[in-house]
Amino acid sequence: MTSDTSTDHSTTGAYVHAGQEFDRDMNYIPDRIVRDPSAGSEPDESGQDRPLWPVEAGRYRLVVAKACPWANRAIIVRRLLGLEDAISIGYCGPTHDKRSWTFDLDPGGVDPVLGIERIQEAYLKRYPDYPRGITVPAIVEIASGEVVTNDFPWITHDFSTEWVDHHREGAPDLWPADVRDEMDDVMKRIFTEVNNGVYRCGFAGSQETYEAAYDRLWTALDWLEERLADRRFLMGDSITEADVRLFTTLARFDAVYHSHFKASRQKLTEMPVLWAYARDLYQTPGFGETIDFEQIKQHYYVVQTDINPTQIVPVGPDPAVWLTEHGREALGGRPFGDGTPPSPEA
Incomplete structure (x- = not known):
């Protein structure tokens, strides 16, 4: 997300500082x-x-x-x-x-x-x-x-x-009023423990801070595996912004975070519920076509030389697995609620 400075809070150029826990700078232009x-x-x-x-x-x-x-x-x-x-x-x-x-x-x-x-x-x-x-x-x-x-x-x-x-006609409601308070809590936990949690693992400056970050990350992923076992999306039957925020981390998990950031207890493909959920979203219009696995890998493995000084970019994993059947339709639901999917990209 950023490029430079020792307080970097990005996918780019964040630095490992010996003995320190990764601390994301959340000061942005507030407009x-x-x-x-x-x-x-x-x-x-x-x-x-x-x-x-x-x-x-x-x-x-x-x-x-x-x-x-x-x-x-x-x-x-x-x-x-x-x-x-x-x-x-x-x-x-x-x-x-x-x-x-x-x-x-x-x-x-x-x-x-x-x-x-x-x-x-x-x-x-x-x-x-x-x-x-x-x-x-x-x-x-x-x-x-x-x-x-x-x-x-x-x-x-x-x-x-x-x-x-x-908005286009039929645009989905990504911030539904009836679940907004709970959604805020869910998104906060996803951000602190998952979106930011993988970075806390990857940029830990000591074994102690890494293991603490690792435990927090997997506690949250286990919670998500349980939460999504009986509901198709995070807030119920339809996609919300909470799903968007989780998806972008899951899409990068096996290609980058599992190895590069040492989030290595399991691959996403070894977590049956989260893996099926991630494929469901990937195959939903608006999601999968925004993912470029080669650009993702090039960025992390080339730019973050503190972690990968050789800048060697892995060949795998094979992105074709994202198109395999997920079976989440059995949970019912309507991905776009009362709305419609976006039209195919030109």
């Missing part, structure tokens, strides 16, 4: 894009001001990398909600140097809309002395070329709740 920005700003949970920007189709560009699980969330949610015509998307490549993610997938290595080679340029245009990691996902105002926000949990939240006038 939000909302339907009614007339107040100018609002306080967040800690009392810090969040500047407010207006929802406006065509004004912003979402910058992501398919390699990054946090950016992958935004790719999936944008697709599920049908926001393609309202907010454009730019893809960074899977590897980069310490300065930032780059647009090396585009002709000439330049984003065709923003006209820049690195997402860092959008950060520095707004904050010339920006002190933190350069992260994706990030939303950039196209006209000014300045970054608006990189606060990844709020980006997807606001896609669902603030960009509603631009």
Whole structure:
């Protein structure tokens, strides 16, 4: 998610510090894009001001990398909600140097809309002395070329709740009101113990901190295996943002986290419930087509040289296993609730 600094909180360039536990820096550009920005700003949970920007189709560009699980969330949610015509998307490549993610997938290595080679340029245009990691996902105002926000949990939240006038017809409700309180608790545990838990294992600075992180991760995965045994999705019969947030970690588990981050008690393919659940989502429109296993592996194994100094990228596992039957239909449910799946990608 980021590229540089010793407080790095990303899939990229985080550093192993001897004897220390991995501590994710959760300080992001706090701005939000909302339907009614007339107040100018609002306080967040800690009392810090969040500047407010207006929802406006065509004004912003979402910058992501398919390699990054946090950016992958935004790719999936944008697709599920049908926001393609309202907010454009730019893809960074899977590897980069310490300065930032780059647009090396585009002709000439330049984003065709923003006209820049690195997402860092959008950060520095707004904050010339920006002190933190350069992260994706990030939303950039196209006209000014300045970054608006990189606060990844709020980006997807606001896609669902603030960009509603631009949702496609039949877009699913990813934040259903009747389960929202419980969903907040579920997502908090998934973030602290699973999404961040694999990093806590991978970037542990001592045997003691690694084993503590390992125990926490597998306690949470066992809890999820039990929770999903009799319900098709995390909150019941339909997909919510909670499923999106868990899926991006599960999709990377066997290819990266099991070996590279030493989350090695079992492979995902050896956990019958979670493996079937992950395949169910992968085969659901909006999910699997956002996954690029080669970019994922290139990113982790090439960029994170503290963990993999040889930069050798594993050949396996075979992604074809993600298309095998999962049998989760037996639990019933409607993946998109009262909505419909997104149309096939062009």
